[in-house]
Amino acid sequence: MTAYLKLDHIDKVFSRGSATTEVLKDINLTIEKGQYVSIIGHSGCGKSTLLNIIAGLTTASIGGVLLENREVNSPGPDRAVVFQNHSLLPWLTVYENVKLGVDKVFARTKSRAERDAWVMHNLNLVQMAHARDKRPSEISGGMKQRVGIARALAMEPKVLLLDEPFGALDALTRAHLQDSVMALHQKLGNTILMITHDVDEAVLLSDRIVMMTNGPSARIGEVLEVPLARPRKRLELATNATYLKCRQRVLEFLYERHRFVEAA
Amino acid sequence: MNMPATKIEVETATPAAVAAPVVTMTPKRPPRAETYARMARETAMRVIPPLIVIALLTLVWELVCRRAGSALPPPSKVFKDTKELIFDPFFDHGGIDKGLFWHLSASLQRVAFGYSLSAIAGIGLGVLVGQSVWAMRGLDPLFQVLRTIPPLAWLPLSLAAFRDGQPSAIFVIFITSIWPIIINTAVGIRNIPQDYRNVAAVVQLNPLEFFAKIMIPAAAPYIFTGLRIGIGLSWLAIVAAEMLIGGVGIGFFIWDAWNSSHISEIILALFYVGIIGFVLDRLIAGLGRIVTHGTAQN
Numbered sequence: 001m002t003a004y005l006k007l008d009h010i011d012k013v014f015s016r017g018s019a020t021t022e023v024l025k026d027i028n029l030t031i032e033k034g035q036y037v038s039i040i041g042h043s044g045c046g047k048s049t050l051l052n053i054i055a056g057l058t059t060a061s062i063g064g065v066l067l068e069n070r071e072v073n074s075p076g077p078d079r080a081v082v083f084q085n086h087s088l089l090p091w092l093t094v095y096e097n098v099k100l101g102v103d104k105v106f107a108r109t110k111s112r113a114e115r116d117a118w119v120m121h122n123l124n125l126v127q128m129a130h131a132r133d134k135r136p137s138e139i140s141g142g143m144k145q146r147v148g149i150a151r152a153l154a155m156e157p158k159v160l161l162l163d164e165p166f167g168a169l170d171a172l173t174r175a176h177l178q179d180s181v182m183a184l185h186q187k188l189g190n191t192i193l194m195i196t197h198d199v200d201e202a203v204l205l206s207d208r209i210v211m212m213t214n215g216p217s218a219r220i221g222e223v224l225e226v227p228l229a230r231p232r233k234r235l236e237l238a239t240n241a242t243y244l245k246c247r248q249r250v251l252e253f254l255y256e257r258h259r260f261v262e263a264a
Numbered sequence: 265m266n267m268p269a270t271k272i273e274v275e276t277a278t279p280a281a282v283a284a285p286v287v288t289m290t291p292k293r294p295p296r297a298e299t300y301a302r303m304a305r306e307t308a309m310r311v312i313p314p315l316i317v318i319a320l321l322t323l324v325w326e327l328v329c330r331r332a333g334s335a336l337p338p339p340s341k342v343f344k345d346t347k348e349l350i351f352d353p354f355f356d357h358g359g360i361d362k363g364l365f366w367h368l369s370a371s372l373q374r375v376a377f378g379y380s381l382s383a384i385a386g387i388g389l390g391v392l393v394g395q396s397v398w399a400m401r402g403l404d405p406l407f408q409v410l411r412t413i414p415p416l417a418w419l420p421l422s423l424a425a426f427r428d429g430q431p432s433a434i435f436v437i438f439i440t441s442i443w444p445i446i447i448n449t450a451v452g453i454r455n456i457p458q459d460y461r462n463v464a465a466v467v468q469l470n471p472l473e474f475f476a477k478i479m480i481p482a483a484a485p486y487i488f489t490g491l492r493i494g495i496g497l498s499w500l501a502i503v504a505a506e507m508l509i510g511g512v513g514i515g516f517f518i519w520d521a522w523n524s525s526h527i528s529e530i531i532l533a534l535f536y537v538g539i540i541g542f543v544l545d546r547l548i549a550g551l552g553r554i555v556t557h558g559t560a561q562n
Contacts, residue, residue: 057462075465087459091481091556100477101467155467 004033004191005054005159009063012049023049025217027063029210031159036185036192038202040250041212047195050212051163054193055081067158077105080152084164086144088136094147095132098122101155122154123147125184142173149181153188162194166201175234178205186231199254203246204232211253222253337528345528360512360520368536370512371502374430375544378437379498383491386442390449390490391479400450411443415501419508429509433502440501441494448493452486453479481556488552495548499541 010027013020023046031037039047052058054065056075064071067078080101088097098119106115123129126146131139136147145165152160165181166174182205185192196202202209206226213221226246228237237243322339329338337345353365393400393407418439422432460482464474480487506515514533521529 055462055466057465075462076468077466079466081462081466083459083462085459087457087463089460089463089478089481091484100463104467104469104473 003030003066004035004068005031005193006066006069007050007054007063008066010050010053010060010065011062012046012053012058013061022217023215024053024060025219027220029220029223031191031193031208033191034189035207036194036205037208037210038194038196038206039210039212040196040199040202040254041218042214042254043197045212045215045218047212047218048163051081051161051193051195054159055079055161057081077101077155078158079161080155080157081161081163082145082148082152082165084167086136086141086148088144088147088151090136093133093135094123094128094139095119097136097147098151098154101151105155119154122150125153125187126150126180140173142169142177145169145177146180149184153184153190158191160190160192162192164195164197167197174201179234181205182230182232199247199250202250203243204234204237209246209250211250224249337531342528342531345526346532349529349532360510360516362512364514364517364533364536367512367514367517367533368540371506371514372540374433374506374513375437375495375498375502378434378502379441379495381434382438382440382442382494382498383445385438386445386490386494387449387487389442390446390487391453391475393446394450394453394483395479407443407446410439411447415440415497416504416508419505423509429511433505433509433513436501436505437498441498444493444497445487445490448486448490449483452483455486456482484556485552488548488556492545492548492552495544496541499537499544503537 007027007029010024011022012024013022015021027050029037039050041047049058053060056065056073056079059073064073066072072079088094089100092100099115102110102115102119102122106118110118120129120132123132126149128143128146128150131143131147136144139147145168149165162181166177169177178201181192184190185205194202194205203226209224209226210220211222211224212218224246226242228240228242228246326338326340328334329336330340343350349364353363355363356366389403393403415436418436419432422435422439423429426432426435456479460478464478469477502513503515503518506513507519510516510519514537518530518533518537521527521533
């Protein structure tokens with residue numbers, strides 16, 4: 001049980017002029033290699049800010065992020081992000097979008113032919129090889145997100161960061177992609193940190209669920225282990241007692257906290 | 265539990281049976297002649313209205329100007345006077361006594377030179393102003409004032425500086441067309457979505473790669489808007505500037521025609537100036553469409 005990714009006493013304060021808002025307060029979290037961890041909380045609780053801090057896109061006001069015992073404070077391909085709105089570059093084809101990252105990360109270690117094969121390998125992983133020459137505007141939302149996942153995976157990140165990756169998708173596509181991500185996690189054993197506000201999604205996919213209190217000054221309220229065996233099957237879990245109990249626990253947390261804040 | 269399953273099977277079977285004969289039917293392709301006829305009709309719909317309007321306007325012009333004592337020549341006289349110039353645009357009798365082709369090509373060369381310089385400098389400055397808040401605060405007020413100066417007001421100053429007509433004309437083109445290019449490029453750069461910047465940061469593109477792979481393609485639609493306004497302004501400025509600097513060029517051709525009271529030649533030259541301005545505008549617009557076909561769609 002060694003710490004792979006460690007969030008060490010992270011505080012985040014936004015200041016505009018003289019007004020300061022404390023968004024995150026004393027966030028401590030340890031993630032092991034190969035774990036799938038979800039962060040769940042109401043909107044505005046700073047979970048996206050937390051992901052941006054881990055990705056290095058924002059800096060923590062106090063505290064820091066340790067990846068394999070090394071502090072990281074700038075963005076890099078070792079913490080590849082799958083963005084909520086896919087963020088594919090519209091002027092590049094599907095293939096070129098994935099290749100952009102691959103060319104940078106493997107510029108020295110892989111030959112041109114190897115890089116090409118690696119891009120296609122990753123597009124195959126998300127079943128998007130058929131659309132290699134299409135532009136993002138020519139494929140559906142779910143497909144765009146698949147390409148976004150392929151782009152992140154192709155950088156061989158130490159930690160894969162998913163920022164509400166299925167939030168903008170319809171329910172059927174979302175379920176389909178969740179299954180794909182589960183299969184990929186099973187196959188590749190990535191360490192994954194996912195931001196979500198969907199309780200079912202969190203329980204279905206995660207080994208641990210980190211529940212955040214409401215902001216300002218959001219903290220980690222509770223961490224729930226999800227002791228469900230993998231591979232998990234969506235349909236079987238619908239009646240699974242452990243699944244239901246976990247789900248119940250998360251719901252209680254979110255709604256009790258919510259009520260607490262409203263009363264305050 | 266079996267009942268609903270059978271019911272579903274029955275339901276799916278029924279439409280399949282109905283659909284089968286539809287699939288076997290071959291879609292009827294319209295005969296080729298019909299396709300051509302439709303294309304011809306569509307072209308006619310676009311071409312005929314402007315032709316009618318032009319014909320009517322020419323007729324009105326002819327009627328108004330044919331009366332004795334009219335200051336301007338009617339179209340029939342314009343054509344008669346300028347037949348030589350229209351049908352032989354390539355003659356060269358030395359000096360400034362040349363065919364219209366040479367005048368237009370001299371003007372176009374000046375525009376090409378001045379405009380290329382302003383495109384390069386304009387995009388460069390636009391990127392600087394769009395990217396750096398400090399540069400924007402420092403330079404933007406200056407740009408806002410300088411861009412309101414009329415093109416010809418620059419001419420005496422540039423003549424004083426360059427002591428020659430040719431570089432002065434090019435400078436006037438440059439200074440006239442650069443502002444919209446700078447301003448639009450800066451807006452395009454400032455509007456690059458944060459997402460693209462994040463992607464670049466995660467992939468760790470260096471500044472040069474970021475410029476080439478993210479900035480330019482993302483801002484391309486804005487840049488081309490600026491370039492298109494810029495080419496229009498260059499063409500406006502060149503005619504005026506050439507009237508003053510003299511030499512070979514369509515602007516001076518017009519001024520020369522006025523001095524020799526060849527009103528018909530002025531009208532012909534205006535016609536060419538209009539057509540070429542239109543073509544230049546479409547050229548840049550077309551180029552923009554080709555370059556930005558990916559970006560503009562999103």
